[in-house]
Amino acid sequence: MMNSQINMKNLYEFHGQADNCTDKSFHENLKKNSKPASVETSKIFIFCAKICFKLSLIMIFMIIFNSLSNGTLIPFSVFTINSIIGFLCYSRYVIISNHRVQNFSKDLHVFIIFLVFSYILSPVFKNLTETVSTDTVYALTTFMFVIHLLLNKYGLSDVSLTQSLSITSSLFGSIMLTSRLPSTLHAFCLLLTSVQSFVLLPKFLFKIANPVSLCLFTVSLTAFILYNTSYILLHIFLLISLFMQLICPLFFVKWQVYKENIYGPWDEAIIQF
Amino acid sequence: MIKKKYKICMVSDFFYPNMGGVEEHIFNLAQCLLNRGHKVIVMTHSYGERVGIRYMTNGLKVYYLPIKVFYNQCILPTQICSIPLIRYIFIREEIDIIHGHSAFSALAHEGMLIGRLMRLKTVFTDHSLFGFADTSAILTNKCLELSLSDCHHCICVSHIGKENTVLRAKVHKEKVSVIPNAVDTALFTPDISKRSKDCITIVIVSRLVYRKGMDFLAGVIPEICKRHENVQFLIGGDGPKRWLLEEIRERNQLQHRVTLLGSVEHSKVKNVLNKGHIFLNTSLTEAYCMAIVEAASCGLQVVSTKVGGIPEVLPPDLIYLVEPTVSALIEGVEKAISDYKAGNIICPTEIHKRISKYYNWHNIAKRTEIVYNRVDDEDIRSLGEQLMNYLQAGVLPYLLVVAWCYIVLQFLEYSVPRKFIDIARDYNKRRNSKKSNSSQL
Numbered sequence: 023m024m025n026s027q028i029n030m031k032n033l034y035e036f037h038g039q040a041d042n043c044t045d046k047s048f049h050e051n052l053k054k055n056s057k058p059a060s061v062e063t064s065k066i067f068i069f070c071a072k073i074c075f076k077l078s079l080i081m082i083f084m085i086i087f088n089s090l091s092n093g094t095l096i097p098f099s100v101f102t103i104n105s106i107i108g109f110l111c112y113s114r115y116v117i118i119s120n121h122r123v124q125n126f127s128k129d130l131h132v133f134i135i136f137l138v139f140s141y142i143l144s145p146v147f148k149n150l151t152e153t154v155s156t157d158t159v160y161a162l163t164t165f166m167f168v169i170h171l172l173l174n175k176y177g178l179s180d181v182s183l184t185q186s187l188s189i190t191s192s193l194f195g196s197i198m199l200t201s202r203l204p205s206t207l208h209a210f211c212l213l214l215t216s217v218q219s220f221v222l223l224p225k226f227l228f229k230i231a232n233p234v235s236l237c238l239f240t241v242s243l244t245a246f247i248l249y250n251t252s253y254i255l256l257h258i259f260l261l262i263s264l265f266m267q268l269i270c271p272l273f274f275v276k277w278q279v280y281k282e283n284i285y286g287p288w289d290e291a292i293i294q295f
Numbered sequence: 296m297i298k299k300k301y302k303i304c305m306v307s308d309f310f311y312p313n314m315g316g317v318e319e320h321i322f323n324l325a326q327c328l329l330n331r332g333h334k335v336i337v338m339t340h341s342y343g344e345r346v347g348i349r350y351m352t353n354g355l356k357v358y359y360l361p362i363k364v365f366y367n368q369c370i371l372p373t374q375i376c377s378i379p380l381i382r383y384i385f386i387r388e389e390i391d392i393i394h395g396h397s398a399f400s401a402l403a404h405e406g407m408l409i410g411r412l413m414r415l416k417t418v419f420t421d422h423s424l425f426g427f428a429d430t431s432a433i434l435t436n437k438c439l440e441l442s443l444s445d446c447h448h449c450i451c452v453s454h455i456g457k458e459n460t461v462l463r464a465k466v467h468k469e470k471v472s473v474i475p476n477a478v479d480t481a482l483f484t485p486d487i488s489k490r491s492k493d494c495i496t497i498v499i500v501s502r503l504v505y506r507k508g509m510d511f512l513a514g515v516i517p518e519i520c521k522r523h524e525n526v527q528f529l530i531g532g533d534g535p536k537r538w539l540l541e542e543i544r545e546r547n548q549l550q551h552r553v554t555l556l557g558s559v560e561h562s563k564v565k566n567v568l569n570k571g572h573i574f575l576n577t578s579l580t581e582a583y584c585m586a587i588v589e590a591a592s593c594g595l596q597v598v599s600t601k602v603g604g605i606p607e608v609l610p611p612d613l614i615y616l617v618e619p620t621v622s623a624l625i626e627g628v629e630k631a632i633s634d635y636k637a638g639n640i641i642c643p644t645e646i647h648k649r650i651s652k653y654y655n656w657h658n659i660a661k662r663t664e665i666v667y668n669r670v671d672d673e674d675i676r677s678l679g680e681q682l683m684n685y686l687q688a689g690v691l692p693y694l695l696v697v698a699w700c701y702i703v704l705q706f707l708e709y710s711v712p713r714k715f716i717d718i719a720r721d722y723n724k725r726r727n728s729k730k731s732n733s734s735q736l
Contacts, residue, residue: 031607040472041662041666049458288459291579
């Protein structure tokens with residue numbers, strides 16, 4: 023069978039046909055969608071939940087910034103809440119990951135360095151963008167957090183540069199914001215919150231909890247806080263969350279049928295070892 | 296009936312001094328068409344200091360346009376910046392047919408667009424295969440679809456290439472002809488005396504790049520060397536994967552058995568091939584593989600991966616086709632070696648004779664001429680009809696580009712009128728008429 027096909031389609035013999043003729047073997051080897059669709063609905067929902075979780079973290083961070091700057095929250099309470107959450111999460115982390123003694127001292131070392139240096143440097147951070155106008159600061163911060171959302175890894179397996187870029191941009195955004203706060207203590211607390219919520223918390227929480235339930239919890243928490251602050255923001259936030267968590271994944275899964283993959287002999291061979 | 300002689304302009308970014316399949320194709324086709332009494336010029340971008348007009352063998356006129364290379368040896372596709380120059384050349388040389396080469400060449404697409412707007416006929420030769428899976432493929436396929444939606448005729452170098460082009464550029468299959476490449480078999484003759492008597496030489500001549508399957512080669516070399524004491528490798532070509540082969544050679548202590556020649560001039564390839572018994576091709580994708588035909592023409596046994604158009608190129612008894620995996624390639628080479636040891640091979644001169652029967656440029660030129668005749672018979676399309684054709688591709692903004700080019704051309708018609716453009720003399724014409732006169736006498 024293979025032989026007859028080769029004889030029909032060869033270039034070294036003249037068939038007596040015009041060059042633009044085609045026989046019935048034209049597109050015989052064309053395969054469409056031969057590989058099964060690799061989309062799992064549950065995976066998509068988890069993916070979207072992670073995005074939603076990040077978004078609500080940013081919202082909470084912004085609320086904290088807002089309350090710090092207008093005086094409804096004092097730095098001390100922010101510091102206490104941060105320490106309690108940090109301590110609880112760390113102890114849980116120690117339990118699930120079988121920590122050894124050397125690691126304790128290492129972690130303590132890092133923790134103290136971080137605390138001392140951010141405390142020493144917080145006046146610098148605060149003064150850093152003080153001369154920049156408030157609108158510019160807010161615009162840049164928004165931009166930075168958008169980048170943070172866009173470049174985050176969300177559990178895709180590739181080793182990425184974007185993950186570190188994402189974290190850096192969120193920290194940069196929060197440093198910009200510190201200049202709008204009344205004192206250096208405020209600035210220090212905001213930085214602490216920022217590191218806690220954008221670097222440590224996501225890393226830890228995705229390890230222990232299901233992203234969907236986690237997302238539902240943080241979204242409802244954010245909604246509850248927003249209910250007490252701003253109605254408009256609450257509605258916008260709920261709409262966006264609903265859109266991202268339900269509508270986007272549903273359409274993504276539904277529209278998979280329109281995807282058409284074409285395979286044929288022209289595809290580049292894949293090297294396997 | 297007197298056959299009509301055409302004035303043809305080959306347009307491509309890829310031409311001599313660059314070396315490769317496309318360049319070879321343009322040069323040989325142009326030579327044969329010149330021989331058949333057509334007028335042929337080649338248009339390409341400048342290569343370093345090489346700007347202006349040059350004459351090559353048999354008075355083949357080459358225009359090196361003063362356009363800078365932008366990316367990957369291609370010009371920046373501005374669509375309008377080079378209109379005045381290209382139009383001037385088309386008028387000056389009284390071109391009838393524009394023949395663009397290679398889907399990657401921006402200059403070819405630009406030349407064809409301008410040509411069509413000047414109511415000339417266009418033919419396009421596609422030399423490459425493309426997948427459909429990744430983003431870059433989707434983008435380039437759309438661009439090709441746009442460019443070819445108004446092209447008069449396409450030529451592909453293999454049947455697989457035709458299927459691919461019909462799919463990715465959505466051209467009607469009647470408008471695509473399959474005309475293979477050929478090889479100048481007079482240049483690639485067998486010479487057994489150059490071969491080593493006491494060991495079997497496996498030759499590889501290709502650019503050392505990923506697409507040519509150098510990673511396969513890196514797996515094959517140590518294994519074959521381990522199994523056979525009297526086998527050596529001779530590798531011609533250069534490229535980014537050279538370090539890989541050097542590393543393999545170093546690690547397995549094969550310095551005396553694996554020779555890396557670096558890049559080899561095309562005229563010297565024959566000497567390299569004549570030193571070998573077996574030719575190995577490990578390409579991952581290939582529309583038409585000239586290297587294996589050249590090797591077969593030199594009488595070598597050919598082992599090749601079974602990808603793209605390669606199964607169409609040589610008859611089954613002249614090639615060992617294997618699946619694109621390291622183990623299959625090793626098996627293929629093993630089979631070739633054992634066949635050689637058993638004397639179970641076809642005589643090199645016999646192979647050479649067969650190849651020169653299968654492929655020659657005169658035949659290719661004749662078949663291309665048929666395409667030109669076909670295109671010449673077609674009606675000239677008005678601007679409206681052309682725009683309707685572009686509309687089928689579904690990218691509306693592109694119509695604006697085309698219309699803008701048309702306006703620029705109309706303006707040039709006014710500012711640089713046709714009647715003030717000198718017509719170039721065709722020196723070949725006189726010679727051709729002399730030739731025909733003398734043959735009549």
